[in-house]
Each structure stands twice: as structure tokens, then as C-alpha cells.
Amino acid sequence: MTLDSTWYTEQWSGQGSAISLKIRDKVHDERSPYQRIEIYETETFGTLMTLDGLVMVTDRDNFIYHEMMSHPALFTHPRPRRVLIIGGGDCGTLREVLKHPSVELAEQVELDERVTRVSERYFPELCASNGDPRAQLRFDDGIRWVARAQAGSYDVIIVDSTDPVGPAAGLFSEEFYRNCFRALGDRGILAGQSESPLFHPQLIRSMHQALRTAGFLDTAVLSFPQCTYPSGWWSATLACKDASLSGFRQEAVAEKTFPTRYYNLGVHTAAMATPEFLYELLL
């Protein structure tokens, strides 16, 4: 069967596959200096934001992505105080980061201010912590920001970026990782979204190689379901400057003082398990 124009469809680039969401209405459409930003009300996924026609966030399933981009990294660092988020314009990762009481500064550097302004209007719950005095919203080039950052100035850097094409491509480069390495303090953690284990295993492999070459001592893939991203299966890659990633703060996770919907102690450990085909690729 074919779907009529009441469906939003994203073709998964190069993968001969596509996801569609039934829409009730398109409620916003603009061209920012960087990209086209569209907002839809869907029938069963709540509000949907797309950038240049690609799904960024839906009300229904963003909790998995945002929790997995933040909590594993923050529970791995022994005491995360200063956190840098590159990208993350919908502010969902920022909200999760600010749930950690040890955090004193959460600095977000998003290239496109319009993404954040539109999110404030259409995803108010994701932006609920934007007024937190520890949150600093910068609208700037994240690659340049990290290149200019003072050495050792962050405990955790989260790269919550779009796909590795266009302006985001530099966020997957060895040079960028070298700058992150320098900007991180002792035990510093980098977390970056790393696409689909099914569709993009070679990207995951090259990311790990680039991170190791840039100086990071340990790297790990965290995988998790994400219905509206290509293949429905997504990953984050963690890297630690100078220690093993297996020794995260398990007791702190078990006693965490804030609610989550996907993440918990078992899920953290589980996400680090590597499927056989990926293990063989990363050897």
C-alpha cells in the first residue's frame, strides 16, 4: 500500500528503507540560516521536529535517547561538575544533565539558535530546565568552541549532534576529538551520538579508532532502541581520557535521586554489551 499526504516520511539515506508517522497537522515551517525546521503534530508520537526533513525528536520516544546520551557519561565521571553539550538544541539532553546535583555548570553550544527557540515553544517539557542558573545557552560553532576551550575546563563533553554530514561532519573527526581530549580534565568523559549499529557499524568503528588515536584510553559503544531514528536502533559512544569505562558509579545509579523512564542500573550495564558482529568489527 502507499501512504497518502497525511503521513510524514523519512527515507533512511542509502538504506532502502523509510519510516512514516501519521500527522494531524504541520504547525511550523521555517528556514533558519542553517536548515529547514518543521514541526508536526502526529497522531501517536506527539509533537515531531524535523531538520532538513530528518526526524530529530518526538514527544513519544525522545526519553530513551536523551537519557542514554547523558546519564551513562555523568555516572561514569567520579564527580561531574562542568559539562559541555555540543548541539543538543532541543535541550532534552541539557535537562537530563541538570538532574545531577553535582553539576555546577552545563554549557550548551548549539549552532542554530532557532532550533532552541522553536523547541522552547513546541517542546516546553524538554526546555523546562533552560532557566536553571547552572545552564548557559551559547549559540556558536561547537567545533571552534572546543578548539578555543581552556585545557581541562570540562569534566564531561556530550556531542548531541545531527548525522555526520554538512556542518556536523567535523564533530566526528580526530582533530575535534583531540581538542575535546585537551578540554577535558582528569577522568574526563566524552559521549557522542554514533548512529545505528545495524546501518552504520563502519562509522562506529572509525569513531572508536579516531578517539583512540586522539588519546582517549578507553572507548565503549552503548546501544539502545530509538524507534524514530534509522533502523530503530541507535548508539552513543563513550570515551574516557585516562581510565576504564567499566568502573562507573554503580551505587550512585542505584541511589539516584531523580526519576528516569528508560535508564537504570541494569540498563547502563546492558547498553555496554556488544553484539557479536559489532564486537568482531571493533576488535
Add this chain to the structure above:
Amino acid sequence: MTLDSTWYTEQWSGQGSAISLKIRDKVHDERSPYQRIEIYETETFGTLMTLDGLVMVTDRDNFIYHEMMSHPALFTHPRPRRVLIIGGGDCGTLREVLKHPSVELAEQVELDERVTRVSERYFPELCASNGDPRAQLRFDDGIRWVARAQAGSYDVIIVDSTDPVGPAAGLFSEEFYRNCFRALGDRGILAGQSESPLFHPQLIRSMHQALRTAGFLDTAVLSFPQCTYPSGWWSATLACKDASLSGFRQEAVAEKTFPTRYYNLGVHTAAMATPEFLYELLL
């Protein structure tokens, strides 16, 4: 954008969402006494089989489902010798079961012989073990088969069924589970496909309740990615007659003598982790 007629699309029932696969050709289309069976050659997922318009199996991603429907159950039973598969007409689960050297009998009871015959032609690699002398292919009603089975005659029962509608609905009932309980011997394990944790958490909950009411001592959800099934995130539910499911044969998994592409020791443990929202639902 809309997709033209060179795409196969499955609307995910009641979920306002759909997946599409780009097709090269439809190579088979028949109506069996039970359902419509169609085979497509896709551009990037290899061969695709649909039953009544729903994706059953693709070359590209079936390995995850078939491995997760079989190996966790077989590595949980202390010595699985007699295995019953209900459904499973594409024979991919049967092939995985027969990889276990302890298995002496793998009896498959599929309602629709045509599904198996079509699979033998279009998915020869999934049917590669159909000629194994330990394999017994029966074409019969699985619900009735279990109701008539001798008490204690199986070590593992795998319910590799379609969605819980139509003829398959009875495979999710307490009465069916009571018959499985009776047909299983000591330490007997039941494994059943249990839909999507994102889309069908209430089904998972009611399955667990029905299994417990039917007498099973322990139950657990295993979750795993499955790109071409609704939401891209799928689950199997395990139940053990009289022992805990946490004590599976870890050493045997670590030393397994056959190859897998998704399943391994870490993946087995990881699949049993329960996301927070599901944990709260299953309490």
C-alpha cells in the same frame, strides 16, 4: 515526501507509524488456506516475506530475532534435549536450536505448510537444517498439539508466532500456557515472542501475569532491536517452570562451539535488563 509503488509499506497497526522497504521485484504471491504469502526482493534487506501484508522475515535482520528466540532459552535449561517450536515456519529458529549439540529432537509444529515450503525456496539458508535427522516438521495446530502432548515431554517450548490476533491469539492465553507447563519437564523453559516494549507493554504485562497464573515460577523479558518489526524494538518472554531464570549456563555460552552474529554472553545478560518504565509496569 510520499513513496511510490516501488516501496513495500507496512502500517504498524494502531500506532500511527509505518516502515517501508524499497523493492526491486515481487517474486511470489499466493493465498494459502490460512493467509496470503508474498515474497519480495528488496534493495537493501535481501529477500522479504510477508504474511497478510506484515513483515515476517528479511535476509538482513532476521539473525537477531532467531538467535534471541532460541539461545537464551536453550542456554537456560540445564540440558535441553527435546525442543518444541510452535509456529516458526521460516525455520530460522529451528536452525538455531539445532546448533545445540545436546538437542536430540527439535519438533516444529507450524499451522501453514506453505510458509515452510515457500521458505525452503526463498530462504534456503534459514532452512539449511531442515534435513537434520533430529528435526521433525509437523504441520498442525500448535495449540491442540500442546494440549495433547504427554506430560513432561519437552525441555524447551519456543512460541515463534505471529501477532496475537486471529489463529495466533490462543498462543498468548493462560490455558495455552497451562498446557505448556504440563508438557514441560523439570526445569522446563518456555520462550515466546512478546511484541514491542514501546508499542505493546500491556501485552507483555498480561503475558507475564498469565504465565505466572499458569504455574511458571519465574518470568523475564528479553529485549532486542529488530529493525523491520513494529517500533524496531522487540521482545521475547522467558518462563521457567520451577527455577530462577537468572542462573543460565554462562560457561557454556562463553565456550559455545557454534557461531552467532548477535547473541553472546554479554548480550544474554544485557537483554534481561528491564527499562525503568517496563519495570514499573511489571511490578
